[in-house]
Amino acid sequence: xxxxxxxxxxxxxxxxxxxxxxxxxxxxxxxxxxxxxxxxxxxxxxxxxxxxxxxxxxxxxxxxxxxxxxxxxxxxxxxxxxxxxxxxxxxxxxxxxxxxxxxxxxxxxxxxxxxxxxxxxxxxxxxxxxxxxxxxxxxxxxxxxxxxxxxxxxxxxxxxxxxxxxxxxxxxxxxxxxxxxxxxxxxxxxxxxxxxxxxxxxxxxxxxxxxxxxxx
Amino acid sequence: xxxxxxxxxxxxxxxxxxxxxxxxxxxxxxxxxxxxxxxxxxxxxxxxxxxxxxxxxxxxxxxxxxxxxxxxxxxxxxxxxxxxxxxxxxxxxxxxxxxxxxxxxxxxxxxxxxxxxxxxxxxxxxxxxxxxxxxxxxxxxxxxxxxxxxxxxxxxxxxxxxxxxxxxxxxxxxxxxxxxxxxxxxxxxxxxxxxxxxxxxxxxxxxxxxxxxxxx
Numbered sequence: 001x002x003x004x005x006x007x008x009x010x011x012x013x014x015x016x017x018x019x020x021x022x023x024x025x026x027x028x029x030x031x032x033x034x035x036x037x038x039x040x041x042x043x044x045x046x047x048x049x050x051x052x053x054x055x056x057x058x059x060x061x062x063x064x065x066x067x068x069x070x071x072x073x074x075x076x077x078x079x080x081x082x083x084x085x086x087x088x089x090x091x092x093x094x095x096x097x098x099x100x101x102x103x104x105x106x107x108x109x110x111x112x113x114x115x116x117x118x119x120x121x122x123x124x125x126x127x128x129x130x131x132x133x134x135x136x137x138x139x140x141x142x143x144x145x146x147x148x149x150x151x152x153x154x155x156x157x158x159x160x161x162x163x164x165x166x167x168x169x170x171x172x173x174x175x176x177x178x179x180x181x182x183x184x185x186x187x188x189x190x191x192x193x194x195x196x197x198x199x200x201x202x203x204x205x206x207x208x209x210x211x212x213x214x215x216x
Numbered sequence: 217x218x219x220x221x222x223x224x225x226x227x228x229x230x231x232x233x234x235x236x237x238x239x240x241x242x243x244x245x246x247x248x249x250x251x252x253x254x255x256x257x258x259x260x261x262x263x264x265x266x267x268x269x270x271x272x273x274x275x276x277x278x279x280x281x282x283x284x285x286x287x288x289x290x291x292x293x294x295x296x297x298x299x300x301x302x303x304x305x306x307x308x309x310x311x312x313x314x315x316x317x318x319x320x321x322x323x324x325x326x327x328x329x330x331x332x333x334x335x336x337x338x339x340x341x342x343x344x345x346x347x348x349x350x351x352x353x354x355x356x357x358x359x360x361x362x363x364x365x366x367x368x369x370x371x372x373x374x375x376x377x378x379x380x381x382x383x384x385x386x387x388x389x390x391x392x393x394x395x396x397x398x399x400x401x402x403x404x405x406x407x408x409x410x411x412x413x414x415x416x417x418x419x420x421x422x423x424x425x426x427x428x429x430x431x432x
Contacts, residue, residue, distance in 0.1 A: 015265075016232070018426050022419035026401050047403055049231075086425025104320035105417075110378075110401065114418050155424060179428040181420055185242055185326065187263055195427035197420045201321075202330050203238035204397055204415045208371060209302025210234050211411035212395040 013061045013084075020058050023048055025085055028078040040071035090115045094148065096168045097159035098123040098131065098138045101183060105157055106133045116155070120147055124164075141171065148175030155179050162186040169196075229277045229300075236274050239264055241301055244294040256287035306331045310364065312384045313375035314339035314347065314354045317399060321373055322349045332371070336363055340380075357387065364391030371395050378402040385412075 013021070027047055031039055041059070045052040059072070064080040066073035082088045093111070095102045098121050105111075106121045121133050124141045131138045139147065147153070156172040158165050162184045169188040172180055182188050182198045190196055229237070243263055247255055257275070258268040275288070280296040282289035298304045309327075311318045314337050321327075322337045337349050340357045347354045355363065363369070372388040374381050374396060381400040388396055389410055398404050398414045406412055 012430070013426070015423075018423050019419070021426075022416070022422045023403075025422065026416070026419065027403060030402070084426060085422040086429050087422055089425075091421070091425060100320040100323045104316040107316045108417075110418055111421075114421070116418070116421050154428065155421065178431070179424045181417070181424055183417075186246070187239075187243065193431060195424060195431065197424040197427070199415055199417050199420045200238070200242070201324075201397070201399075201415050202326055202332070203235070203242065204413045205307070205327075205330070205332050205371065206238045206241065206301040206303055207231075207234050208395045208397055208411060208413040209305075209307060210229070210237075210300060211413070212370065213302050214228065215394070215409060215411065 017058045017061055018085075020048075020050070020054070021062070021081060022085060024055070024058070025078070025081040025087065028074060028081060031074050032078050036074050038068070038070035038072065039074055039077070043071070087115060090117060091154045092117055092119050092151065093155040093157060094118070094120040094122060094144070094153050095157045095159060096122045096141060096144065096172070097161075098125070098128045098133065099159065099161075102157075102159035103133055105159060105183075106136060119151055119153060122147075141168070144168075144171045145175030148172065148177050153177060155181060157181045157183060158188070159183045233274045233277055234301075236264075236266070236270070237278070237297060238301060240271070240275070241294070241297040241303065244290060244297060247290050248294050252290050254284070254286035254288065255290055255293075259287070303331060306333060307370045308333055308335050308367065309371040309373060310334070310336040310338060310360070310369050310388075311373045311375055312338045312357060312360065312388070313377075314341070314344045314349065315375065315377075318373075318375035319349055321375055321399075322352060335367055335369060338363075357384070360384075360387045361391030364388065364393050369393060371397060373397045373399060374404070375399045 027044055041055040042052040045055045062080055062084050064077055066076035093116055095106050095118055106118055121136050121138050122141045122144050123138050128138050129140050156177045158168050160168050165184040165186045166188050169190055173190055173194055180196045182196055185200055185202055240260060243260055257271040261268040261271045278296055278300050280293055282292035309332055311322050311334055322334055337352050337354050338357045338360050339345060339354050344354050345356050372393045374384050376384050378400045381402045382404050385404040385406055389406055396412045398412055401416055401418055
């Protein structure tokens with residue numbers, strides 16, 4: 001019984017910890033490119049403005065044993081984090097919204113390098129449908145559910161105006177999308193089986209505005 | 217002495233709390249546009265997937281008294297959050313990097329609506345310098361420090377390739393920028409007086425990939 005519970009705890013990492021694991025993974029990749037062999041929790045903590053006990057506690061959630069007096073083994077920790085964060089596989093995506101942001105996302109070179117491949121771009125505006133973006137053509141949003149279902153798309157990026165976000169989320173869910181990245185300022189609702197992550201640039205700017213006000 | 221300490225605690229809200237306050241503020245704006253008068257901590261908690269005790273604890277960091285049996289007063293709480301997050305003033309910004317992402321950011325209509333005004337776009341690529349983006353012309357990144365200093369720019373957005381991020385951060389700091397939003401995957405270092413916030417779309421995708429893997 002105790003073993004079962006501990007296994008469950010290992011697979012259900014709290015959301016805040018997962019977010020920090022993505023930052024550790026970015027640091028580990030940088031260290032790996034510099035051919036570093038070992039890294040300590042206090043080094044990671046200092047680079048990211050955290051305490052080393054937070055780093056150690058967070059890393060205790062993943063199944064990793066390569067710890068020595070010199071710290072964590074860089075190669076091993078990077079590989080374990082990659083597995084935890086799905087960075088060891090490839091993911092197919094669609095972008096919904098072919099405005100400025102959607103356009104930029106569809107052409108963003110970092111995505112394919114990190115295993116995230118954009119297979120389609122959608123919009124509801126007749127003036128945008130049919131236009132070329134890189135090697136893709138903008139498709140009608142009405143064909144979105146069928147496209148997702150037939151191509152087995154994993155992730156949908158929502159880059160439409162806020163007021164259309166929920167409607168797009170519903171279309172993605174209708175096509176049996178596996179997860180959604182919401183880039184609008186609006187909160188969207190999905191079934192429990194479809195996780196949502198959010199990137200809100202305006203929220204980051206407001207966070208920054210608070211920190212600047214605090215300085216002065 | 218005790219009073220002084222409690223005052224200090226009020227102005228130094230932990231970073232994680234500030235991030236959640238930006239999400240409460242987005243919800244409050246939505247409620248205000250629907251002319252809602254009151255909102256409970258448990259409603260906010262449910263919309264954002266948090267516990268109501270987290271919401272209550274977070275909101276105890278800001279100086280707000282409009283609480284009744286019906287919950288928080290929407291108008292009052294929105295105004296207090298706006299003040300805390302600097303959303304009651306306007307901020308001037310520059311975008312560094314005129315690639316796809318920088319281009320999209322420079323034209324992003326939500327920024328001016330939220331009080332964030334882009335005053336200049338910079339790049340180091342001679343092919344990009346001089347090009348029009350909306351009403352702006354791309355300027356040479358070498359003129360960045362002087363521009364920031366003379367125009368008293370508040371915030372710099374870094375949207376360049378990862379390997380150039382630190383160099384751009386140094387130029388922003390040289391011009392006495394007040395805060396930086398880092399949109400690259402790299403960690404950047406600044407003096408303690410220049411706060412940095414980060415928006416990493418790839419990190420959000422990795423967070424999502426973990427959640428999807430957990431589902432299956």
